Amino acid sequence: MNKQGKWGSVGTVVIIMSGLLVGCGSQIASSSAANGSSGNGKIVITMQLQSNTGDASSKQNKSLVDLTKKYEQQHPNVQVQFLPNPYHDISQANAALLTKAAARSAPDIVFEQYGPANSGAIPDGILLNLNTYLNQPDPYIPGNKKWIDAWKSQYIPYMTKKPGEMYILLASAIATEIVYNKEDFAKAGITSTPKTFAEWLDDMKKLQAVGITPFMFNAAGQCNPSWFERKISSSLLAPDLSQFNVNHSQVVTGLGVAVGIKKGIISMKNPTYKAGWQLLDQMKPYLAPGASQYDACAPVNSVSPPLSPVTPFIQNKFAMTWLHTGYLPQLNTLGFAGKYGFFSFPTITKESTPYASGTNVTGVVGGPNGSGEWSVTTQAANATMTPEKTKQVIDYLQYLYSPQNIGPLVKDMGNGAYIPILTGADGGGMPGASDLLPVGAPPKTVDGVIDEGLTNAAHDEGERVLQNYINGTLSFDQFANQWDAILQKAADTWAQTNHVDLSKYTK
DSSP states (O other): OOTTGGGOOOSSOOOOOTTOOEEGGGOBOOGGGGGTBOSSSOEEEEEEOOTTSOSTTSGGGHHHHHHHHHHHHHOTTEEEEEEOOOOSSHHHHHHHHHHHHHTTBOOSEEEOOHHHHHHTSSOTTSBOOOHHHHTSOOTTSTTOSOGGGGBOGGGGGGGOSBTTBOOOBOOEEBOEEEEEEHHHHHHTTOOSOOSBHHHHHHHHHHHHHTTOOOEEOOOSSTTOTHHHHHHHHHHHTGGGHHHHOTTOOSBOOHHHHHHHHHTTSSSTTSHHHHHHHHHHHHHGGGBOSOGGGBOTTSOTTOOSSSBOSHHHHHTTSOSEEEEEGGGHHHHHHTTOTTSEEEEOOOBOOTTTOTTOOOOOOTTSSSBTOSSOOEEEBOTTTBTTOOHHHHHHHHHHHHHHTSHHHHHHHHHHHTTTOOEEOBTTOOOOOOTTGGGGSOSSSOOOBOOOTTTTSSOHHHHHHHHHHHHHHHHTSSOHHHHHHHHHHHHHHHHHHHHHHTTOOTHHHHO
């Protein structure tokens, strides 16, 4: 089998070196781990660490390692070994996963995010459907009838691809926000945070009028402008959801996005969809230069692109940027505590565009995309995943994803900034961050190309075209034409890879 394997082409091929396994308790993996055993009769579970948490000895992974040691003591037949995760971008991580899966050498437990896991960006057959196990009792939760009952109900839809299919476990919620410099706002005479997009744009004008660069639109890496794409699409296309969200999912799946494209709804030829990107065109005069150099999820100490916007933000290079609350502790550590505030993405109203639906899209970016997001691989993607081993892997995850254990794990991984979403788990989160989360049922999320809603290649091409537009090398019309071409190609590639006849949904 070639590198494309049974799941089609891989956008970015990155090879994980299987020799870089780090065992819990300083155990080093041997070649026998490839067969799911340590050579001494133990079941070896390989677990990919969460990205941006360092190796198994890091402070962020301390609770995970400590809990795992206790689990190993309770289960002498089990040995858990951790794989370092070098990927800051989930699309690169998933490209590597597809490569490993084609060779049937994927890890047992892989770091994942609910967008790619539920959208169809990861072809069928790689991730294990956890629905059956989630509807069985968790032995580590007293009185539990169904493991899924441990989760707060508003977050279960994010774990669900469609009824009966759940491919990811989520542990915590994270809020996303526009973070702003209080001193800059005061200099510009801004006394309150904007509630509408029109008010936000007016604030940008005020900042620029007093010589302050208003906004850094981070356009690279893991936290690329998929946040903006999701915000505008989820808001403006909310009235049209019934026409393309064919799986009725919380996060519109790859099928739904592809149907929306083929129906001409997710298209620059649709004035409603186009209006969202025209809002970005209105923002362009107020954006900081060098957007393609910055990634909101890049490590603060990065010395080469993608760079973190945190350092220039506290250096007053611009007044606002988009971040998630997981990075607020770093602002405090760097001496910026009390000097910043934050607010949710403002609601798009008819004052900004006649196509506005007025939908509040708080929660469509971030949400349960916090610490502790893992999926399990199938035997088709991982030759060691026998039924016996699968059962043991699920048991280990039931141990981790129990209220008494998930709280400490989330606290360490998220530097205290994330909020556990299992009932009874310890609290967390930065002061005020919970106000950025949706109240009640969150709005449906419309994914797109940059968030890897369809293909890795579309993610890469979309990011490049958007960067060129922001940097001024493409006009809006050129951007719109190239964007539409990417959408069409991505829909066709997704359908071909997943053997779906889209015409039956578009008649």
